[in-house]
Amino acid sequence: MTPPNDRFVSETDFAVRYAETDAMGVVHHASYLVYFEEGRSHYMRHLGRDYSLIEKSGLRLPVTEIGVRFAGSLTYGERVRIHTWVADSRSRAIKFAYEVSSMQSEEILVTGFTQHMWTDLNGKVCRAPDELQDLLTQPPA
Amino acid sequence: MTPPNDRFVSETDFAVRYAETDAMGVVHHASYLVYFEEGRSHYMRHLGRDYSLIEKSGLRLPVTEIGVRFAGSLTYGERVRIHTWVADSRSRAIKFAYEVSSMQSEEILVTGFTQHMWTDLNGKVCRAPDELQDLLTQPPA
Amino acid sequence: MTPPNDRFVSETDFAVRYAETDAMGVVHHASYLVYFEEGRSHYMRHLGRDYSLIEKSGLRLPVTEIGVRFAGSLTYGERVRIHTWVADSRSRAIKFAYEVSSMQSEEILVTGFTQHMWTDLNGKVCRAPDELQDLLTQPPA
Amino acid sequence: MTPPNDRFVSETDFAVRYAETDAMGVVHHASYLVYFEEGRSHYMRHLGRDYSLIEKSGLRLPVTEIGVRFAGSLTYGERVRIHTWVADSRSRAIKFAYEVSSMQSEEILVTGFTQHMWTDLNGKVCRAPDELQDLLTQPPA
Numbered sequence: 377m378t379p380p381n382d383r384f385v386s387e388t389d390f391a392v393r394y395a396e397t398d399a400m401g402v403v404h405h406a407s408y409l410v411y412f413e414e415g416r417s418h419y420m421r422h423l424g425r426d427y428s429l430i431e432k433s434g435l436r437l438p439v440t441e442i443g444v445r446f447a448g449s450l451t452y453g454e455r456v457r458i459h460t461w462v463a464d465s466r467s468r469a470i471k472f473a474y475e476v477s478s479m480q481s482e483e484i485l486v487t488g489f490t491q492h493m494w495t496d497l498n499g500k501v502c503r504a505p506d507e508l509q510d511l512l513t514q515p516p517a
Numbered sequence: 518m519t520p521p522n523d524r525f526v527s528e529t530d531f532a533v534r535y536a537e538t539d540a541m542g543v544v545h546h547a548s549y550l551v552y553f554e555e556g557r558s559h560y561m562r563h564l565g566r567d568y569s570l571i572e573k574s575g576l577r578l579p580v581t582e583i584g585v586r587f588a589g590s591l592t593y594g595e596r597v598r599i600h601t602w603v604a605d606s607r608s609r610a611i612k613f614a615y616e617v618s619s620m621q622s623e624e625i626l627v628t629g630f631t632q633h634m635w636t637d638l639n640g641k642v643c644r645a646p647d648e649l650q651d652l653l654t655q656p657p658a
Numbered sequence: 659m660t661p662p663n664d665r666f667v668s669e670t671d672f673a674v675r676y677a678e679t680d681a682m683g684v685v686h687h688a689s690y691l692v693y694f695e696e697g698r699s700h701y702m703r704h705l706g707r708d709y710s711l712i713e714k715s716g717l718r719l720p721v722t723e724i725g726v727r728f729a730g731s732l733t734y735g736e737r738v739r740i741h742t743w744v745a746d747s748r749s750r751a752i753k754f755a756y757e758v759s760s761m762q763s764e765e766i767l768v769t770g771f772t773q774h775m776w777t778d779l780n781g782k783v784c785r786a787p788d789e790l791q792d793l794l795t796q797p798p799a
Numbered sequence: 800m801t802p803p804n805d806r807f808v809s810e811t812d813f814a815v816r817y818a819e820t821d822a823m824g825v826v827h828h829a830s831y832l833v834y835f836e837e838g839r840s841h842y843m844r845h846l847g848r849d850y851s852l853i854e855k856s857g858l859r860l861p862v863t864e865i866g867v868r869f870a871g872s873l874t875y876g877e878r879v880r881i882h883t884w885v886a887d888s889r890s891r892a893i894k895f896a897y898e899v900s901s902m903q904s905e906e907i908l909v910t911g912f913t914q915h916m917w918t919d920l921n922g923k924v925c926r927a928p929d930e931l932q933d934l935l936t937q938p939p940a
Binding site: 406 | 681682687688689691692695713718720721722723724725726727728731770
């Protein structure tokens with residue numbers, strides 16, 4: 377799941393929170409979905425299109441499918457780094473891909489994707505405006 | 518913060534979830550606010566007045582103040598037991614009190630309160646209907 | 659991902675917690691991983707083998723892969739019902755499958771799996787004792 | 800609960816995460832304890848003393864009491880700003896105070912404190928080394 381060469385890839389990093397760890401001493405696996413969401417939010421903010429703006433425009437982007445693979449783990453005291461890109465974009469659906477590593481090493485620890493569909497406020501599937509589709513898939517100038 | 522003798526006290530219990538633990542091997546302190554909320558929800562359901570029904574009637578009950586004292590901790594594998602009661606109820610505000618223990622012992626581990634105000638859907642403070650005030654403070658028949 | 663006929667399927671149910679909802683008004687997608695974990699814990703407790711007992715015996719069962727599909731959503735006020743079974747069990751790995759529905763309807767809302775590996779306390783992959791493999795895959799007498 | 804003039808006050812800010820919101824459309828009250836923890840972690844990192852380093856030195860700092868007051872709320876799309884300082888420090892206990900506001904306004908939305916005690920790895924109350932007490936209460940040079 378390496379990002380294609382022509383694809384905009386956003387990078388963000390932040391500290392592991394103690395509340396995200398579990399009794400095994402590492403970040404709980406469910407927290408990575410929140411990290412993915414943080415990566416996705418950062419991706420959109422970077423393009424000047426915060427998800428809250430999308431919501432205000434009457435569109436929603438609920439998750440329809442998730443896949444995650446765990447090759448390693450993070451502990452408190454480390455910084456999380458996430459690379460996020462659009463793996464696929466269609467008129468009614470969009471797929472984000474993620475790579476999570478620790479700032480302290482180059483090793484990729486967790487990879488995954490989230491598949492979303494565009495809906496209106498009533499949850500009915502709809503077509504995303506072309507300009508929004510373009511914005512989300514084209515690198516910032 | 519012992520419940521008065523004439524007061525209805527609800528009791529509920531459930532298993533500690535692994536996701537609620539942290540790297541110290543015990544339930545993370547923030548999880549107790551979720552436990553309190555579970556106690557509060559159970560209290561209301563027991564009176565036949567689920568909080569979702571309150572929301573549907575156009576009222577909300579946001580938290581305005583929280584106090585918690587920790588004397589011990591819970592670990593994964595234990596069952597949480599919560600006693601919940603109304604410590605104070607006024608026309609525009611209500612205060613719930615909580616005692617958390619482990620089903621495996623009688624010891625009280627965490628105590629606390631949450632203070633709430635009644636608001637309409639726009640967040641404006643309002644007066645709770647008398648019947649709702651009565652319902653929440655009187656024991657079920 | 660229907661459970662095979664010969665397979666033990668555990669069922670548990672509990673109320674949606676307000677903290678698990680998000681600004682879309684429904685249960686946040688990451689909460690379903692916690693629901694899966696609750697289903698898995700219930701499955702093990704039902705077999706008399708709480709995960710905390712597994713941890714005490716020096717074994718751990720970290721998650722290596724997750725897959726989730728969302729066909730609907732849950733809201734506050736509903737009760738979650740989870741069916742959990744073992745989809746595959748090998749000497750060094752085990753795969754659990756899940757179906758989430760609302761107690762208020764028969765419709766299956768979310769399905770998924772979690773793949774785990776058996777490790778020792780140092781995170782080294784190891785072989786689960788035969789009796790544990792048998793216990794987890796055979797229905798209770 | 801204004802910080803004294805002579806006191807070091809750390810400031811950090813980060814984006815509200817969607818998972819932290821609830822069905823009322825605002826950040827769930829329990830998330831503020833995680834924000835406080837983030838403020839506390841940042842305070843310690845700023846002094847070159849990450850909490851993970853404290854843990855490695857055989858000390859722990861569990862929470863013994865919490866108090867929070869809510870005057871307003873945060874929504875997705877906003878950035879959280881937290882001011883954190885040490886309100887009181889003794890040989891066996893330390894109290895942190897917090898002010899949470901939105902980067903988009905100057906208004907203070909949530910204030911609170913967390914009281915902690917110093918313990919060894921077995922949870923026995925102990926005396927913090929003088930150098931650690933000094934480090935945590937004196938401004939960085």
